[in-house]
Amino acid sequence: VVDQCKKWNLVWVGKNKAAPLEPYEMERLLGFPNNHTRGISRKDRYKSLGNSFQVDTVAYHLSVLKPLYPKGINVLSLFTGIGGGEVALHRLQIPMKLVVSTSSEASSSKSKVIDELIGMGFSEELVIKAIQEHGEENLEEITNALLSYAEAEKMHETENEDINNNYFSDDNDDVNIFLGLSSSDEENELNSFHEDGRLQDLIKMGYPRKEASIALERCGEIASLAEVVDFIFAAQMARQLDEFWAAPDEKEQRRINEPPPRRRKLNTDIASDDELIRLPNPMIGFGVPKEPGLITERPVPIPNIALGPPYFYYENVAMTPKGVWATMSSHLYDIKPEFVDSLYFCAAARKRGYIHNLPIKNRFEIQPTPHYTIQEEFPLTKKWWPAWDKRTKLNCVLTCIASAQLTNKIRKRLEKHERDPAVQKDVVDQCKKWNLVWVGKNKAAPLEPYEMERLLGFPNNHTRGISRKDRYKSLGNSFQVDTVAYHLSVLKPLYPKGINVLSLFTGIGGGEVALHRLQIPMKLVVSVEISEVNRNIFRSFWEQTNQRGDLIEFRDVEELDDHKIEGLMDQYGGFDLVIGGSPCNNLAGANRVSRTGLEGDQSSLFYDYCRILEAVRSKASRMRR
DNA sequence: CACAAGATGAATTCAGCG
DNA sequence: CGCTGAATTCATCTTGTG
Numbered sequence: 039v040v041d042q043c044k045k046w047n048l049v050w051v052g053k054n055k056a057a058p059l060e061p062y063e064m065e066r067l068l069g070f071p072n073n074h075t076r077g078i079s080r081k082d083r084y085k086s087l088g089n090s091f092q093v094d095t096v097a098y099h100l101s102v103l104k105p106l107y108p109k110g111i112n113v114l115s116l117f118t119g120i121g122g123g124e125v126a127l128h129r130l131q132i133p134m135k136l137v138v139s140t141s142s143e144a145s146s147s148k149s150k151v152i153d154e155l156i157g158m159g160f161s162e163e164l165v166i167k168a169i170q171e172h173g174e175e176n177l178e179e180i181t182n183a184l185l186s187y188a189e190a191e192k193m194h195e196t197e198n199e200d201i202n203n204n205y206f207s208d209d210n211d212d213v214n215i216f217l218g219l220s221s222s223d224e225e226n227e228l229n230s231f232h233e234d235g236r237l238q239d240l241i242k243m244g245y246p247r248k249e250a251s252i253a254l255e256r257c258g259e260i261a262s263l264a265e266v267v268d269f270i271f272a273a274q275m276a277r278q279l280d281e282f283w284a285a286p287d288e289k290e291q292r293r294i295n296e297p298p299p300r301r302r303k304l305n306t307d308i309a310s311d312d313e314l315i316r317l318p319n320p321m322i323g324f325g326v327p328k329e330p331g332l333i334t335e336r337p338v339p340i341p342n343i344a345l346g347p348p349y350f351y352y353e354n355v356a357m358t359p360k361g362v363w364a365t366m367s368s369h370l371y372d373i374k375p376e377f378v379d380s381l382y383f384c385a386a387a388r389k390r391g392y393i394h395n396l397p398i399k400n401r402f403e404i405q406p407t408p409h410y411t412i413q414e415e416f417p418l419t420k421k422w423w424p425a426w427d428k429r430t431k432l433n434c435v436l437t438c439i440a441s442a443q444l445t446n447k448i449r450k451r452l453e454k455h456e457r458d459p460a461v462q463k464d465v466v467d468q469c470k471k472w473n474l475v476w477v478g479k480n481k482a483a484p485l486e487p488y489e490m491e492r493l494l495g496f497p498n499n500h501t502r503g504i505s506r507k508d509r510y511k512s513l514g515n516s517f518q519v520d521t522v523a524y525h526l527s528v529l530k531p532l533y534p535k536g537i538n539v540l541s542l543f544t545g546i547g548g549g550e551v552a553l554h555r556l557q558i559p560m561k562l563v564v565s566v567e568i569s570e571v572n573r574n575i576f577r578s579f580w581e582q583t584n585q586r587g588d589l590i591e592f593r594d595v596e597e598l599d600d601h602k603i604e605g606l607m608d609q610y611g612g613f614d615l616v617i618g619g620s621p622c623n624n625l626a627g628a629n630r631v632s633r634t635g636l637e638g639d640q641s642s643l644f645y646d647y648c649r650i651l652e653a654v655r656s657k658a659s660r661m662r663r
Numbered sequence: 664c665a666c667a668a669g670a671t672g673a674a675t676t677c678a679g680c681g
Numbered sequence: 682c683g684c685t686g687a688a689t690t691c692a693t694c695t696t697g698t699g
Binding site: 081354355357387388389390433434435436437438467470471511513514515516517545619621622623625626627628629630631632633 | 688689690691692693694699
């Protein structure tokens with residue numbers, strides 16, 4: 039195994055889980071700023087990074103230039119690549135008055151060269167001006183033009199200061215003052231990225247050790263100190279607000295679940311009127327933290343037959359074909375679904391319906407809470423976010439992402455017509471459609487898997503070790519952990535000693551992660567999941583978090599017949615929670631091919647959820663007798 | 664075989680308005 | 682109440698490449 043690890047340069051990212059480096063990790067190893075190569079295909083990122091300088095080494099050699107050229111240097115950069123030399127000079131704080139860059143890769147490097155010119159030490163206005171005057175095709179003329187500009191540029195030397203300091207993180211002015219560190223100290227600080235170091239600093243700054251270490255765990259090791267501080271601060275704010283909302287006034291609560299007091303028009307549809315379930319607006323279910331409209335009693339009480347325990351929790355997409363939720367509700371004891379949009383819990387929308395028989399009083403959030411806006415969740419994007427892109431929330435995380443070509447197209451369009459409102463609107467539309475974030479000048483890129491993990495409330499690297507495509511698919515199909523945890527939080531006081539969980543369609547274990555983060559011990563988890571990669575991820579999580587309970591895995595819901603269920607319940611004393619979200623393939627709006635409704639090939643597995651739930655409930659009632 | 668890229672709309676909701 | 686346009690959406694399939 040070690041031989042293989044050496045051969046392929048693997049690192050250990052989980053129990054028995056060795057994975058190749060991610061592009062952003064290579065960037066760090068080679069001394070590049072975060073996201074330096076982002077916006078091109080993964081393959082190209084590896085290729086470019088593999089062909090690049092190690093910045094610290096080169097910088098060591100180049101450092102002798104610093105006293106020689108206090109006012110800056112002119113650079114002719116051959117075979118520039120991703121600009122390792124320029125990055126080295128930049129980090130040495132040697133001003134680059136001029137960079138003329140050439141590259142042997144003609145086709146793909148043109149815009150890359152332009153990016154270098156802009157990103158490294160050159161005034162962006164000048165580069166844009168040169169491009170506009172000479173067309174982006176003619177590299178020679180552009181560089182000539184820049185040469186002549188350079189003369190004029192000599193006058194104001196210190197102009198470029200604000201382009202600097204995009205290393206590793208965001209605008210950390212506040213933290214800087216707070217820590218009382220000089221900027222060079224801080225750079226070393228951030229550069230070392232030592233976990234203990236960051237923890238020590240946080241404690242020194244007066245944060246409780248536990249809070250600090252939770253925040254570190256949640257933010258992940260690539261987060262800067264500033265990000266972590268931000269995170270803790272937001273969590274503290276959230277707690278205060280939580281206390282504020284803990285005593286809700288019972289008056290203004292009627293606008294929640296489908297209030298229409300009068301009958302609608304006479305209508306001959308088969309499944310209309312009572313059958314038709316309308317989505318609430320705003321989609322806050324029985325209430326969400328930090329928003330008005332919290333209620334503590336269900337408007338429609340749970341039928342006696344469905345009262346828990348055992349409790350159950352069913353989830354699926356909110357926007358289904360018509361009548362689907364009415365059908366699902368009718369098969370789940372006529373309980374009205376609770377529709378919640380996860381944008382009230384994190385920085386991304388996720389409209390989902392939940393049918394459950396849990397109490398809804400005294401819910402609480404898990405700490406620390408995620409950030410509520412894109413720019414706070416991903417501070418690195420703040421620097422590049424155009425003023426005309428008004429988004430503060432992302433759209434729903436799906437199973438597919440945009441190609442790197444789209445990033446390229448967007449950049450080229452913006453380099454030409456940055457100020458054209460029509461182009462801006464078109465770009466924003468594309469960004470919304472593909473859920474892009476700004477990671478560089480004119481550079482809008484899709485989210486990385488680890489960023490999706492953060493958005494959805496999973497620990498860093500939760501899905502690591504499988505192919506990128508599978509990571510996106512598994513994450514797109516998952517719960518938003520904070521949302522689910524908010525609903526499940528009522529179980530905590532009920533089961534201080536832990537619970538037995540039957541987890542259907544486990545996926546990557548969103549429900550279990552929620553329980554884990556609620557610190558509700560899981561004495562037993564019986565998990566059913568068809569996909570092998572997902573089972574591996576979940577088992578990894580189980581081992582990594584040192585769970586003491588038993589984990590029993592099944593592949594298919596078909597395997598779980600009444601006999602097996604009763605056997606398990608006899609052996610372990612029954613289940614306390616049945617949790618799962620059945621496949622949404624045939625219900626989801628993004629499906630152009632087989633959106634065939636609840637009776638579709640995969641989505642019809644909903645009926646297996648019902649069958650198994652009923653088996654569990656009837657056995658439980660017999661066990662009580 | 665794995666993966667990246669590209670092509671492939673419709674169902675549903677909602678705000679706004681007459 | 683009906684209309685219109687805009688916005689959103691836990692995706693699938695084929696093809697080319699290495």
